[in-house]
Amino acid sequence: xxxxxxxxxxxxxxxxxxxxxxxxxxxxxxxxxxxxxxxxxxxxxxxxxxxxxxxxxxxxxxxxxxxxxxxxxxxxxxxxxxxxxxxxxxxxxxxxxxxxxxxxxxxxxxxxxxxxxxxxxxxxxxxxxxxxxxxxxxxxxxxxxxxxxxxxxxxxxxxxxxxxxxxxxxxxxxxxxxxxxxxxxxxxxxxxxxxxxxxxxxxxxxxxxxxxxxxxxxxxxxxxxxxxxxxxxxxxxxxxxxxxxxxxxxxx
Amino acid sequence: xxxxxxxxxxxxxxxxxxxxxxxxxxxxxxxxxxxxxxxxxxxxxxxxxxxxxxxxxxxxxxxxxxxxxxxxxxxxxxxxxxxxxxxxxxxxxxxxxxxxxxxxxxxxxxxxxxxxxxxxxxxxxxxxxxxxxxxxxxxxxxxxxxxxxxxxxxxxxxxxxxxxxxxxxxxxxxxxxxxxxxxxxxxxxxxxxxxxxxxxxxxxxxxxxxxxxxxxxxxxxxxxxxxxxxxxxxxxxxxxxxxxxxxxxxxx
DNA sequence: CGGATTGTTGATAAAGTTCAAACACGGTGG
DNA sequence: CCACCGTGTTTGAACTTTATCAACAATCCG
Numbered sequence: 001x002x003x004x005x006x007x008x009x010x011x012x013x014x015x016x017x018x019x020x021x022x023x024x025x026x027x028x029x030x031x032x033x034x035x036x037x038x039x040x041x042x043x044x045x046x047x048x049x050x051x052x053x054x055x056x057x058x059x060x061x062x063x064x065x066x067x068x069x070x071x072x073x074x075x076x077x078x079x080x081x082x083x084x085x086x087x088x089x090x091x092x093x094x095x096x097x098x099x100x101x102x103x104x105x106x107x108x109x110x111x112x113x114x115x116x117x118x119x120x121x122x123x124x125x126x127x128x129x130x131x132x133x134x135x136x137x138x139x140x141x142x143x144x145x146x147x148x149x150x151x152x153x154x155x156x157x158x159x160x161x162x163x164x165x166x167x168x169x170x171x172x173x174x175x176x177x178x179x180x181x182x183x184x185x186x187x188x189x190x191x192x193x194x195x196x197x198x199x200x201x202x203x204x205x206x207x208x209x210x211x212x213x214x215x216x217x218x219x220x221x222x223x224x225x226x227x228x229x230x231x232x233x234x235x236x237x238x239x240x241x242x243x244x245x246x247x248x249x250x251x252x
Numbered sequence: 253x254x255x256x257x258x259x260x261x262x263x264x265x266x267x268x269x270x271x272x273x274x275x276x277x278x279x280x281x282x283x284x285x286x287x288x289x290x291x292x293x294x295x296x297x298x299x300x301x302x303x304x305x306x307x308x309x310x311x312x313x314x315x316x317x318x319x320x321x322x323x324x325x326x327x328x329x330x331x332x333x334x335x336x337x338x339x340x341x342x343x344x345x346x347x348x349x350x351x352x353x354x355x356x357x358x359x360x361x362x363x364x365x366x367x368x369x370x371x372x373x374x375x376x377x378x379x380x381x382x383x384x385x386x387x388x389x390x391x392x393x394x395x396x397x398x399x400x401x402x403x404x405x406x407x408x409x410x411x412x413x414x415x416x417x418x419x420x421x422x423x424x425x426x427x428x429x430x431x432x433x434x435x436x437x438x439x440x441x442x443x444x445x446x447x448x449x450x451x452x453x454x455x456x457x458x459x460x461x462x463x464x465x466x467x468x469x470x471x472x473x474x475x476x477x478x479x480x481x482x483x484x485x486x487x488x489x490x491x492x493x494x495x496x497x498x499x500x501x502x503x504x
Numbered sequence: 505c506g507g508a509t510t511g512t513t514g515a516t517a518a519a520g521t522t523c524a525a526a527c528a529c530g531g532t533g534g
Numbered sequence: 535c536c537a538c539c540g541t542g543t544t545t546g547a548a549c550t551t552t553a554t555c556a557a558c559a560a561t562c563c564g
Contacts, residue, residue, distance in 0.1 A: 012337075042481070060391040062477045068394040070387040082384075085264075085377040090384045090482040113373060117365045124376055125337040131379070132334075132342045134386035135322040139312040141393035142320040142438030146520070177542060186394030191520055193544060225314045229294070230342040398552070429510060443552060445512060 002026060002052055002102055005076025007126060009163030011232045018119045025108035026050070032095045034175075038079075039093040045083040047103040051075050054099030055175070059183065060091045069184040071133060072096070072157065076164045081127050084109045097175050125232075132230045141186045144225070147195045149185040151224035154205060154212055159228050159241050169240070170217050175210040218243065254278060254304055254354055257328025259378060261415030263484045270371045277360035278302070284347045286427075290331075291345040297335040299355040303327050306351030307427070311435065312343045321436040323385060324348070324409065328416045333379050336361045349427050377484075384482045393438045396477070399447045401437040404476035406457060406464055411480050411493050421492070422469050427462040470495065 003023045007013045014022065029052065032038065039045060041061065049056075056073040058080075070091055073079045083089055084106050113120040133156075140152050157174060161167035178196070179189040187195075200206050204223065205214040214220050221227075221243045228241045255275045259265045266274065281304065284290065291297060293313065301308075308325040310332075322343055325331045335341055336358050365372040385408075392404050409426060413419035430448070431441040439447075452458050456475065457466040466472050473479075473495050480493045 011339075058387075060387060062391070062395060064477075066395050068391040070390045082380040085373055085380050086384070086484065087263075091387060110369075110373075113369045117362075117369075117372075120369075120372070121337055121362075121365060124379070127376070127380060127383070128334045128337050131383035131386055132338070134383055134390060135310075135312060135343060138322045138386060138389045138393060139314070139320040141390060142435075143314060143318050179542080183394075188521060189543085190522080190545090194520095197544085225316075232338065431510080440553060441511085442513090442554080446552095449512085 002029070003050065005052075005164045006050070006078065007122065008076055008165075009234055009237045010129070011234055011238075012122055012125045013234070014119070014122060018116070018122065021112065021116055021119060022104075025104050025112065026102040027105050027108070029100060029102050031098065031100050034095050034097050034099075036099075037092060037094045038101070039083070039089055041090065041092050042088055044088050045080065045106075047105050048081045048083050048109065049079040049093070050102040050104060051077045051079050052100040052102055055096040056093060056099060056101075057096045057180070058091050058093050067183050068186065069180070070137065071130065072184065074157070074160050074164060075166065078123070078126050081123060082130070096180065129232055132232070136230050146185065146187050146191055147198060148224050149187070150181065150192065150195050151199065151204065151220050152226050153181070153184055154214060155217075155221050155224050155226035156228075156231070158212070158214060158217070159231060159233070159237075162241075163231075163233065163237055170214040172212055173210055174207070174212045217241075254281070255302065257304075257416045258302070258330065259374065260328055260417075261486055261489045262381070263486055263490075264374055264377045265486070266371070266374060270368070270374065273364065273368055273371060274356075277356050277364065278354040279357050279360070281352060281354050283350065283352050286347050286349050286351075288351075289344060289346045290353070291335070291341055293342065293344050294340055296340050297332065297358075299357050300333045300335050300361065301331040301345070302354040302356060303329045303331050304352040304354055307348040308345060308351055308353075309348045309432070310343050310345050319435050320438065321432070322389065323382065324436065326409070326412050326416060327418065330375070330378050333375060334382070348432065381484055384484070388482050398437065398439050398443055399450060400476050401439070402433065402444065402447055403451065403456065403472050404478050405433070405436055406466060407469075407473050407476050407478035408480075408483070410464070410466060410469070411483060411485070411489075414493075415483075415485065415489055422466040424464055425462055426459070426464045 001019060001023055003019050006022065027047065038049060051073050053075050056079050057069050058071045059067045059069045061067050080089060080093055140149050144152060158167050158170065158172060161172045162169055166172060178192040182189040182192045196207050203215055204220045205212060227243055228238065253271060253275050255271050258274065290301060303325050305327050308331050309321050310323045311319045311321045313319050332341060332345055392401050396404060410419050410422065410424060413424045414421055418424060430444040434441040434444045448459050455467055456472045457464060479495055480490065
């Protein structure tokens with residue numbers, strides 16, 4: 001089903017009935033080319049976008065023309081669910097790769113809120129998960145050095161893609177340029193290039209041909225101080241990537 | 253009323269009836285000293301905290317002992333509303349000053365969700381506002397230099413406090429140490445000190461005795477690339493602080 | 505008053521940016 | 535098939551920003 005990946009692998013998931021309700025509220029499915037802008041900052045929106053395949057980026061622009069990516073969405077993500085309550089977005093939404101998206105009209109969401117409060121709560125949860133990721137991005141940019149920032153992003157993306165079946169646990173497609181990575185991690189593409197080489201030289205991970213290959217998952221997580229707690233994974237998933245204990249011991 | 257400041261000055265506000273419902277769902281009011289930790293990362297929570305007076309900070313810790321502040325809450329903020337759907341928090345919550353907080357049990361929120369969908373939507377909006385601020389913090393840390401980061405934080409805080417009547421539009425109490433400001437803006441307290449002196453020397457703003465005094469609001473906003481759109485203010489408020497047009501013109 | 509926290513300053517080192525140039529590589533058109 | 539173009543990657547050198555370390559001054563508080 002088109003909504004199979006929504007909240008997949010998370011501590012809160014959808015029941016089959018809820019999935020059916022959500023699926024039924026999809027009005028249409030569309031495809032866009034890479035770099036297509038789906039929603040522009042400031043526009044009033046009447047539908048929310050569920051990402052089915054491909055990658056979508058959300059970015060904040062400033063008058064200088066510089067952009068900061070504030071999130072990368074993977075299949076199963078409700079990209080601009082927040083548009084439902086906010087009505088107008090504070091950032092752009094654009095396709096990083098060719099994408100397939102499902103559109104859910106906001107009045108269908110209103111119906112869900114009135115008639116299916118438990119499902120509404122889960123959608124709320126999904127939007128809070130988004131905020132939790134934002135918080136980690138704040139942490140990443142505020143506290144980590146360039147190499148750890150990139151490492152953290154790769155760890156996060158690895159887990160998120162794994163949760164929806166798009167990573168084998170250490171290797172995944174990530175068709176982003178070094179410039180994109182710079183916009184994600186708050187650094188220039190030149191520096192991204194140098195840091196990637198360093199990560200490769202240390203045997204931690206290789207990024208080539210739009211594929212990220214993590215050679216030593218625990219070591220990369222350690223460098224990145226990556227603990228997947230904020231992703232609210234379900235128990236088996238959390239167990240697979242848990243580093244919490246190791247990190248806690250380290251803290252003492 | 254205790255909930256008078258909730259969503260005050262925003263594009264979405266509460267009706268008197270909704271305020272009454274929310275107020276009635278408060279179970280108790282508590283006071284804490286500065287530096288008291290209200291919720292620790294990972295704890296399962298059963299109540300959400302509405303800030304009545306004082307300032308609260310939310311911060312992410314890492315095993316090295318460094319902390320990154322991910323938000324500063326002002327009176328009227330529903331500090332950990334997200335705890336309702338997430339159940340466990342991905343960060344600490346602590347008092348930056350002596351505070352007075354109201355506790356709303358999560359089952360009361362569930363009742364609101366079932367019986368008052370319109371109010372539930374507004375609470376959802378409040379949590380999305382939080383996410384919108386996170387996004388700007390990501391932008392701030394990723395794209396701005398130290399002086400602009402501090403300036404941006406002061407601009408944001410000025411507007412937020414003004415919206416709830418705690419700034420006169422350019423001057424407000426902000427009892428944070430330079431170390432705290434460093435944790436907010438991702439820099440060392442030494443560097444905060446130097447940047448504050450520079451801002452003072454340029455005649456932009458002065459921070460002394462726990463009071464921020466912005467001497468030239470538009471100039472500080474320009475340095476910070478501050479546009480309050482992401483705060484979803486109501487029309488008069490937005491108009492008062494709007495810099496959008498000026499910035500848009502600048503962009504061309 | 506004494507002790508603890510916060511703020512200030514200087515010297516030095518590290519991290520990251522900028523600018524510029526070269527290189528790789530997959531099209532695409534002749 | 536080759537020449538050419540555009541996009542993305544790689545490298546070097548000079549420069550800017552920020553961190554680190556260390557000392558000292560100011561302030562607050564009991």
